[in-house]
Amino acid sequence: MRIHADQEKCCGAGSCVLAAPDVFDQRDEDGIVVVLDAEPPAALHDAVREAAAICPAAAISVTD
């Protein structure tokens, strides 16, 4: 799995951080998404898919 987060689209609501805290974080200056691990282990895939599904700005995409 490979994760791409579009920082232009992100509206900083933080849902991804709650859904997958090992994979997503927010930049200190402006709360915009940062990907901590762009190729996370299989155990985190479900959480990442959930994060992508609930992201209100459709900023997270995932390729397998």
Added chain:
Amino acid sequence: MTTAQRPQEAHHAHPDTPASADALTVPATRATGCPFDPAPTVERARREEPVTRATLWDGSSCWLVTRHEDVRTVLGDPRFSADAARPGFPFLTAGLRELATGTRASRTFIRQDDPEHARLRRMLTAEFMVKKVEAMRPEVQRLTDELLDAMTDGRNAADLVAEFALPLPSLVICLLLGVPYEDHTFFQQRSAVLLSLRSSAEEARAASDELLAYMTHLAEAKRERPDDGIFSRLVARGELDSEEIASMGRLLLIAGHETTANMTALSTLALLRNPGQLARLRSEPSLIKGAVEELLRYLTIVHNGVPRVAVEDVTLGCRTIRAGEGVLCALNTANRDEAVFPGGDTLDVGRDARRHIAFGFGVHQCLGQPLARVELQIALETLLRRLPGLRLAVPFEEIPFRHDMGIYGVHALPVAW
């Protein structure tokens, strides 16, 4: 209210819809049955005609979208504008219309589109990000305990709204913003007028102006003597003029008051009405995070819908929404949609409710949601732990529900322990 005071009405009329098709009104009347359920007319629309016409309080009409998938589509699609200055934009109350259109100063980013919306919102995203809000847990816990200490001191009954549910988020947002809590009666009253379905345009305008004047005054004070609140930081950035600062401060203050307070009281009531769920949450406190998501889903206090206006023709389901037509997204029926939440009319604290859209969806999704979550988790966990005998002090039928307000909840919640 006279017709002369409703100049926008003509814009809203839908030319090719016969009057009879507009039988659905918003705010819709709730059934005599369960007060936690969406109005039956809107529920029926979700099942039978998920994209339908509705009539608003001022006689204007708009589209009403009721399913989870369609609501996500509308709120996530820039072809639907959040700009309240566009003709056709649907307003749920005179107060909300006043808030959005009264003067240039009263415009806020929640009623604007990108790039202006993003520019203003991004000045605040760092303030409410997850790790910053998580770090506030000890402070929120301290305030929660102090309020409960005061409420239970030598007594065994109180109004949970007045003594706990409202003061807690109010104290927190005042602390965060740098607004003196001593003024709380002043801004709580004004924000109630702005959100009441019963306020006239004049009352709403007066409340709106008074709040703006208050925030402008405060901004000047922060310029002189900055503190470490959000408001001072906005002033210090130097990017916003006084009007923009005042309207942003007012928005945060109102949003911080009306939402978490009602979720706290309504959640408590919903749990008291569902003793099995209450017992489960008490015996498994680790469920609290998921339970808060489920309560957000089940109760969805923004119960009259989120407004947008189409900027181009868009086909949704088998309906075509024309450019310039208003759309209301019913978050509460979307959050009961069986396609996403099987058995959605049942409160189940063990459910995975994370796909709820109680905070809205799209780039306007609630900025303060990490804060709301922390407050709700701490408030409910502490309340249930500290008051094992918590119960209603009056019959359920006597609880005054906020049928008259833009944000659902209860006006008072008499409890005993």
